[in-house]
Amino acid sequence: MKSLDSITQSKVGSRSLVLFYLGIILVVLAMAAAFSLPEDGSTPAHGASAVIFLWIAILLLVAKFSSLVERFGQPAVLGELLAGVVLGNLGMLGLHMFEPIMHDPIIAFLAELGVVILLFQIGLESNIKKLGAVGVRAFLVACVGVVVPFVLGTYVVGPWLMPGLSSSAYLFLGAALTATSVGITARVFQDLKKLDLPEAQIVLGAAVIDDVLGLIILAVVSAIVTVGAISVGAISIITGKAVLFLVGSIVLGQIIAPRLGQLFSRIHSGSGMKFTLAISFGLILAWIASLIGLAPIVGAFAAGLVLDPVHFRFFKGERNIESLIEPLGYFLVPIFFIVTGMGVKLETLMNGPVLLVALGITVVAFAGKIVAGAVAGDVRKWLVGWGMVPRGEVGLIFATIGRSLGVVTDDLFSVIVIMIIVSTVVPPIILAWLLKRDVIPQVIA
Amino acid sequence: MKSLDSITQSKVGSRSLVLFYLGIILVVLAMAAAFSLPEDGSTPAHGASAVIFLWIAILLLVAKFSSLVERFGQPAVLGELLAGVVLGNLGMLGLHMFEPIMHDPIIAFLAELGVVILLFQIGLESNIKKLGAVGVRAFLVACVGVVVPFVLGTYVVGPWLMPGLSSSAYLFLGAALTATSVGITARVFQDLKKLDLPEAQIVLGAAVIDDVLGLIILAVVSAIVTVGAISVGAISIITGKAVLFLVGSIVLGQIIAPRLGQLFSRIHSGSGMKFTLAISFGLILAWIASLIGLAPIVGAFAAGLVLDPVHFRFFKGERNIESLIEPLGYFLVPIFFIVTGMGVKLETLMNGPVLLVALGITVVAFAGKIVAGAVAGDVRKWLVGWGMVPRGEVGLIFATIGRSLGVVTDDLFSVIVIMIIVSTVVPPIILAWLLKRDVIPQVIA
Numbered sequence: 001m002k003s004l005d006s007i008t009q010s011k012v013g014s015r016s017l018v019l020f021y022l023g024i025i026l027v028v029l030a031m032a033a034a035f036s037l038p039e040d041g042s043t044p045a046h047g048a049s050a051v052i053f054l055w056i057a058i059l060l061l062v063a064k065f066s067s068l069v070e071r072f073g074q075p076a077v078l079g080e081l082l083a084g085v086v087l088g089n090l091g092m093l094g095l096h097m098f099e100p101i102m103h104d105p106i107i108a109f110l111a112e113l114g115v116v117i118l119l120f121q122i123g124l125e126s127n128i129k130k131l132g133a134v135g136v137r138a139f140l141v142a143c144v145g146v147v148v149p150f151v152l153g154t155y156v157v158g159p160w161l162m163p164g165l166s167s168s169a170y171l172f173l174g175a176a177l178t179a180t181s182v183g184i185t186a187r188v189f190q191d192l193k194k195l196d197l198p199e200a201q202i203v204l205g206a207a208v209i210d211d212v213l214g215l216i217i218l219a220v221v222s223a224i225v226t227v228g229a230i231s232v233g234a235i236s237i238i239t240g241k242a243v244l245f246l247v248g249s250i251v252l253g254q255i256i257a258p259r260l261g262q263l264f265s266r267i268h269s270g271s272g273m274k275f276t277l278a279i280s281f282g283l284i285l286a287w288i289a290s291l292i293g294l295a296p297i298v299g300a301f302a303a304g305l306v307l308d309p310v311h312f313r314f315f316k317g318e319r320n321i322e323s324l325i326e327p328l329g330y331f332l333v334p335i336f337f338i339v340t341g342m343g344v345k346l347e348t349l350m351n352g353p354v355l356l357v358a359l360g361i362t363v364v365a366f367a368g369k370i371v372a373g374a375v376a377g378d379v380r381k382w383l384v385g386w387g388m389v390p391r392g393e394v395g396l397i398f399a400t401i402g403r404s405l406g407v408v409t410d411d412l413f414s415v416i417v418i419m420i421i422v423s424t425v426v427p428p429i430i431l432a433w434l435l436k437r438d439v440i441p442q443v444i445a
Numbered sequence: 446m447k448s449l450d451s452i453t454q455s456k457v458g459s460r461s462l463v464l465f466y467l468g469i470i471l472v473v474l475a476m477a478a479a480f481s482l483p484e485d486g487s488t489p490a491h492g493a494s495a496v497i498f499l500w501i502a503i504l505l506l507v508a509k510f511s512s513l514v515e516r517f518g519q520p521a522v523l524g525e526l527l528a529g530v531v532l533g534n535l536g537m538l539g540l541h542m543f544e545p546i547m548h549d550p551i552i553a554f555l556a557e558l559g560v561v562i563l564l565f566q567i568g569l570e571s572n573i574k575k576l577g578a579v580g581v582r583a584f585l586v587a588c589v590g591v592v593v594p595f596v597l598g599t600y601v602v603g604p605w606l607m608p609g610l611s612s613s614a615y616l617f618l619g620a621a622l623t624a625t626s627v628g629i630t631a632r633v634f635q636d637l638k639k640l641d642l643p644e645a646q647i648v649l650g651a652a653v654i655d656d657v658l659g660l661i662i663l664a665v666v667s668a669i670v671t672v673g674a675i676s677v678g679a680i681s682i683i684t685g686k687a688v689l690f691l692v693g694s695i696v697l698g699q700i701i702a703p704r705l706g707q708l709f710s711r712i713h714s715g716s717g718m719k720f721t722l723a724i725s726f727g728l729i730l731a732w733i734a735s736l737i738g739l740a741p742i743v744g745a746f747a748a749g750l751v752l753d754p755v756h757f758r759f760f761k762g763e764r765n766i767e768s769l770i771e772p773l774g775y776f777l778v779p780i781f782f783i784v785t786g787m788g789v790k791l792e793t794l795m796n797g798p799v800l801l802v803a804l805g806i807t808v809v810a811f812a813g814k815i816v817a818g819a820v821a822g823d824v825r826k827w828l829v830g831w832g833m834v835p836r837g838e839v840g841l842i843f844a845t846i847g848r849s850l851g852v853v854t855d856d857l858f859s860v861i862v863i864m865i866i867v868s869t870v871v872p873p874i875i876l877a878w879l880l881k882r883d884v885i886p887q888v889i890a
Contacts, residue, residue: 050734053561053741057725067712070713105550112494113494264509271771279776280501283502326772
């Protein structure tokens with residue numbers, strides 16, 4: 001973790017805030033000026049992509065401005081999320097200039113690539129042995145963290161807070177409460193240089209298992225709603241493929257990676273080849289994961305976990321893989337978190353009754369995961385529990401599928417969206433606080 | 446140039462070739478297997494982007510395999526272009542699996558971003574004083590290299606080889622012969638670590654001026670064809686804006702960059718901020734260039750030229766800008782050259798009469814630029830002349846506009862495309878040969 005920016009914990013002053021707002025104002029002014037420039041027709045071939053160059057620059061600069069939150073002891077990712085919330089909701093003030101960014105497929109792709117790169121980096125920084133050592137506890141945490149919110153959502157709080165919906169609707173609500181989105185937690189641990197903690201390893205492991213469980217739940221729930229019955233065979237195949245992929249990529253990967261490294265180093269032994277091999281391995285595993293129905297980030301994490309400096313001993317370049325991938329992270333990761341923040345529609349929070357119900361559901365969503373931390377064994381259980389709280393886009397996938405099946409109503413959809421918003425923005429603050437509260441002797445870097 | 450892969454000039458053996466073809470076969474097999482996997486509907490949210498992850502991995506791995514051309518003394522960029530030609534023309538063998546890559550807007554964007562990053566890197570590696578020292582000669586080379594092909598194409602060889610077309614058609618032919626595409630030449634000099642040569646500086650400077658001249662020619666030719674007359678005022682404004690941008694970005698940039706560096710270093714002084722500032726500066730200048738009608742790469746080059754290590758003296762990170770940008774180059778630059786190669790349609794070469802005419806035009810296209818090398822002063826004139834030969838996508842822009850105006854016929858379009866193909870593939874070979882023939886005492890790295 002030596003390679004991350006050092007957090008400047010200097011005097012928190014009004015100066016920082018002035019700088020911050022000055023920057024935002026400058027960027028907004030530049031945008032306004034830019035879009036008011038007349039199209040003179042003399043730019044036939046350039047310009048289509050070029051405006052995206054501008055957007056990327058703006059997102060990256062805003063992300064860096066937002067890292068001023070570090071002066072207030074918060075992880076940089078919180079700043080990026082909040083900056084995204086601000087940019088994404090300027091429409092409420094009549095400023096629609098940033099809206100094209102939200103709907104641009106290229107920015108969306110760069111954001112998704114960003115979170116894949118992030119989890120690949122996290123995998124590289126993680127230790128497969130350490131992760132294996134907490135395997136059983138991670139499995140327990142994942143199971144409890146899936147079963148408790150699912151049962152509470154489907155059979156208790158759903159029917160109680162939102163009476164009169166179909167049983168399928170409650171099923172989808174329960175399912176949407178299960179899936180952990182590990183990107184935010186991973187970034188918090190990374191920002192605060194705590195990825196080495198056993199708590200971080202448990203959360204990472206549990207998130208991977210959680211994704212497999214989520215896949216099974218999605219298949220079961222979809223089958224119940226559409227066919228009316230569960231095919232045990234189909235579920236077994238889905239589960240088998242997912243487990244096979246995870247075990248296979250880690251076991252086979254460890255056998256194949258060094259051989260591939262040796263083979264490719266014969267073609268070329270510089271940093272470029274090293275970088276290409278590593279990133280291609282990550283991207284291909286991300287793609288295979290998606291073929292099976294797992295999140296691409298699970299594949300990228302597995303790839304990072306498998307790759308080890310020893311696989312690159314045939315290469316000459318003095319720079320290690322982490323430092324070669326890092327600039328790609330600088331470029332892409334902030335795009336993911338700002339775009340995630342931009343997806344938070346504050347308008348959703350305007351509907352009073354829906355908001356109240358949503359907060360009730362959110363409490364259950366939080367409690368279900370925090371309870372899971374209790375089975376994490378001899379570690380800081382609160383940290384594990386809160387680490388599992390973020391739902392991010394995974395819960396949204398469930399809600400969207402449910403809506404497309406005609407099962408999830410508009411109100412229920414809003415409730416799920418609000419739960420996701422709150423579970424996106426709150427955990428970074430709590431995690432940072434928990435990590436600082438229990439100051440344990442630090443490992444010397 | 447220390448940071449580039451060291452070229453392994455080891456024994457040229459059949460082994461390399463076996464490895465090369467083995468790699469290509471493996472990749473093709475993997476693709477075939479991949480696309481034959483059934484879509485089981487269980488991948489609702491993942492998968493849309495994930496297949497692009499696979500494509501990127503394939504392009505990067507193919508690019509690295511293709512760097513085996515270095516064993517034959519060729520620059521890596523030639524391998525990437527040829528690998529692209531192979532991938533792009535597998536359709537002739539009935540293999541259409543790579544065709545989606547060519548038509549994907551995200552890959553196209555990454556390619557364009559790639560050449561922007563490349564010219565930004567070239568700008569960073571270039572020295573503004575050295576470039577200024579060759580300024581007059583670069584200006585002469587650019588002017589001769591624009592006037593000679595334009596006059597020959599419009600008034601001599603065009604009417605002679607393709608009689609019976611409208612005078613507007615010859616105008617567009619002449620215009621298409623003028624524009625230098627600097628990406629290929631820059632990569633060759635970079636690959637062979639010769640960017641420091643005065644010849645390289647002259648070609649870079651001339652290419653920038655060439656882009657301004659191309660803008661003026663496009664405006665003039667379009668005006669003649671559509672309005673029938675040239676508005677001196679409009680041309681002056683276009684020229685003025687372009688010159689103002691170039692002079693302004695370099696002069697103002699040198700004043701503003703260090704101040705911005707100091708300001709931003711107060712927010713954060715790590716490598717991430719350093720990277721973000723540099724890349725954002727490059728992207729914003731690329732965007733402004735495109736607003737004016739210049740190629741984004743000209744803006745990126747100017748940005749790289751302006752940035753200097755001294756602007757980052759307030760930052761703590763021990764890594765310099767070049768080494769932070771480099772991995773982004775590893776990731777994006779090969780995509781540009783492979784996609785460029787994929788654009789080469791070998792079918793175009795099948796039409797005998799068109800091919801013959803095209804080769805005649807190509808000779809003129811080459812000669813017009815090589816002659817320009819003669820005014821480069823006391824340097825290796827052949828090197829400068831050949832460095833100006835590649836036309837790349839710039840000539841294609843002229844041809845496309847001409848066709849959309851109904852002026853350029855299908856045959857004339859094919860002729861221009863063939864000229865571009867030949868001017869893309871031949872110069873890297875000649876440049877590598879010229880650079881090796883005249884072995885001059887090397888600067889010790």
